Amino acid sequence: MLVRAAQRQYVDWISDSSRWVPYRPRCGDVVIATAPKCGTTWVQRIVALLIFKTTEPRSVDDESPCIEFSFYPLDMIYRTIEAQEHRRYLKAHLPLECLPLHSELHYIHVARDGRDACVSLHDMVTGTNRGARQQSPEMAEAYDAVPENLRDFFRYWLTHGITQDQSDGAPFISFFDIETSFWARRKLDNLLMVHYNDLKADLDGEMRRIAGFLGIEVDEAIWPALVKAATFDEMRKSGAQIKPHAAHGMDKGSDGFFNKGTGGRWREHLTAEDEELYQAKVREKFSPALAAWIEQGRLGAGDPHQSDD
Numbered sequence: 582m583l584v585r586a587a588q589r590q591y592v593d594w595i596s597d598s599s600r601w602v603p604y605r606p607r608c609g610d611v612v613i614a615t616a617p618k619c620g621t622t623w624v625q626r627i628v629a630l631l632i633f634k635t636t637e638p639r640s641v642d643d644e645s646p647c648i649e650f651s652f653y654p655l656d657m658i659y660r661t662i663e664a665q666e667h668r669r670y671l672k673a674h675l676p677l678e679c680l681p682l683h684s685e686l687h688y689i690h691v692a693r694d695g696r697d698a699c700v701s702l703h704d705m706v707t708g709t710n711r712g713a714r715q716q717s718p719e720m721a722e723a724y725d726a727v728p729e730n731l732r733d734f735f736r737y738w739l740t741h742g743i744t745q746d747q748s749d750g751a752p753f754i755s756f757f758d759i760e761t762s763f764w765a766r767r768k769l770d771n772l773l774m775v776h777y778n779d780l781k782a783d784l785d786g787e788m789r790r791i792a793g794f795l796g797i798e799v800d801e802a803i804w805p806a807l808v809k810a811a812t813f814d815e816m817r818k819s820g821a822q823i824k825p826h827a828a829h830g831m832d833k834g835s836d837g838f839f840n841k842g843t844g845g846r847w848r849e850h851l852t853a854e855d856e857e858l859y860q861a862k863v864r865e866k867f868s869p870a871l872a873a874w875i876e877q878g879r880l881g882a883g884d885p886h887q888s889d890d
Contacts, residue, residue, distance in 0.1 A: 582685065588678040593743050593754060594719035596649040598679040603659060604648065608685040611670040611795065613645070614677065616759040618701035619693035620777040621672060626823060627788055627811050628670045628689070631797045636810040638822035647672040649679075652717060674754060676762035686771060687795055690763040693777035694876050695756050696735075696847035696859060703727075703734045706752065723752040731850045739862050749862060757866040764871045767885040774885040776878030778844060783880065784808055 591598040611628055615621045625641040633639070646658045648671060662669055673680060677690075706727050714721045723743065728734045741751035749755050767774055773794040780787050785808050792799050809815055816823060851859075863872050870890030873882035 582683065584682040584684050587681050591649075591675060591679045591744070591754065594717075594723050594752075595651060596674065596754065597651045598649050598675050600649050600651065600655055600658075601673075601679075601681060603655075604681065605663075606681075606683045606686055607669060609668050609687070609796075610683075610685075611668070611687045611689065612673055612680065613670060613689045613691065614673040614675065614680065614763070615691040616693075616698060616756040617674055617753050618698045618705060619756075620691040620775075620780060621674070622824060623777075623780060623811070623813075623816070624689060624691050624775060624791070625670065625672060626816055627791055628795070630807045630810055631788070631792050631795060632668050632670065634800060634803060634807070636806050638819035640825050641672070641823055642826040645670050645672050647674060649673060649675055652720075674759075676754075676759050677766055678762055682769075684771065688769070688772045689775055689791065689794070690772060691775045691777065692760060692763075692875055692878075694844060695760075695863070696851070697777070697844050698756055699735055699738050700731065700846050700850070702738070702753070703731050706734075727752055732852070732855060735847075735851060735855055736858065739858055757862065760871065760875060761866060764868075764874070764885065767888070774874075774879070776874070776880075778878035779880050781844065782878075784811060 587598060587601065589598075613621060613624050613628065615624075622641055625645045629639050629641065629644070630636065643661070644665075646653065646661060648655075648658055662671070677688075680688075682688075706724055707729060709724060714724045726737075728737050737751060738756075739749050742748045742755060743751050743753070747755040747758060749757055763772070763774070766772060773791065775787060775791065785804075788808060788811060789799060810819075820827070863875075867875065868890045870882070870885075870888045874885055874888070876882070879885065
């Protein structure tokens with residue numbers, strides 16, 4: 582049942598949230614919704630492992646499309662997902678208010694420390710090859726505006742938006758706006774809040790949380806193999822199958838997409854002045870509890886579902 586329609590439309594050079602309007606939900610559909618470079622592919626891979634109960638690499642690019650991405654033909658996306666007979670899992674990089682809420686769906690939001698997300702975003706943008714950039718004038722314009730130097734990019738990301746109502750996030754949607762939108766609805770029964778740090782610290786436990794949320798029974802006989810297949814190293818080994826589109830767009834192919842998978846790299850590059858600029862943005866956009874969750878995750882800051890802030 583539709584709880585509420587999308588509350589506003591979001592459009593930029595890569596996304597148009599109105600592309601979700603024709604979406605026809607099926608009971609049990611999973612929507613994995615994140616800011617860019619916060620563990621989207623990781624959780625797509627985990628959900629695929631849980632649904633299919635096999636370590637076989639599957640293309641999340643083709644099987645779990647991002648509906649709002651405007652460079653994919655919309656009719657092709659809907660033909661693909663309507664033809665799927667398995668439990669569907671979809672991807673989104675939108676604030677929650679730009680997505681329809683259905684009671685029969687399961688929404689998974691994945692968060693990450695903003696500084697880590699920014700460093701990973703810089704790796705992706707600067708690692709996108711010139712041929713891929715030139716396929717779209719809008720993409721070329723957005724990417725060509727990106728500073729090559731990481732410190733310069735960090736400040737650009739914090740101080741430039743790509744729509745009139747956003748002041749940060751360029752060349753993509755605002756990280757801070759996405760996080761505040763999901764935090765505001767964190768107590769929904771059909772929304773699970775997952776954090777990148779927790780996946781790194783306790784992959785087995787977080788996969789069990791996700792399985793429980795989705796109502797998927799854990800088969801202990803194959804469970805160790807599924808957890809191993811969800812590790813960053815194993816995903817990187819199968820990167821060409823999991824992210825085949827990266828072969829065409831990234832200078833280093835899927836190795837460029839699955840670049841490091843570590844946290845805290847920002848400390849190697851950013852100064853105290855850069856850090857204060859970030860913390861000022863955090864104080865402007867986040868409540869104290871949300872700021873703690875974004876930096877530390879559930880294992881460090883507590884369960885968002887229990888937070889009153």
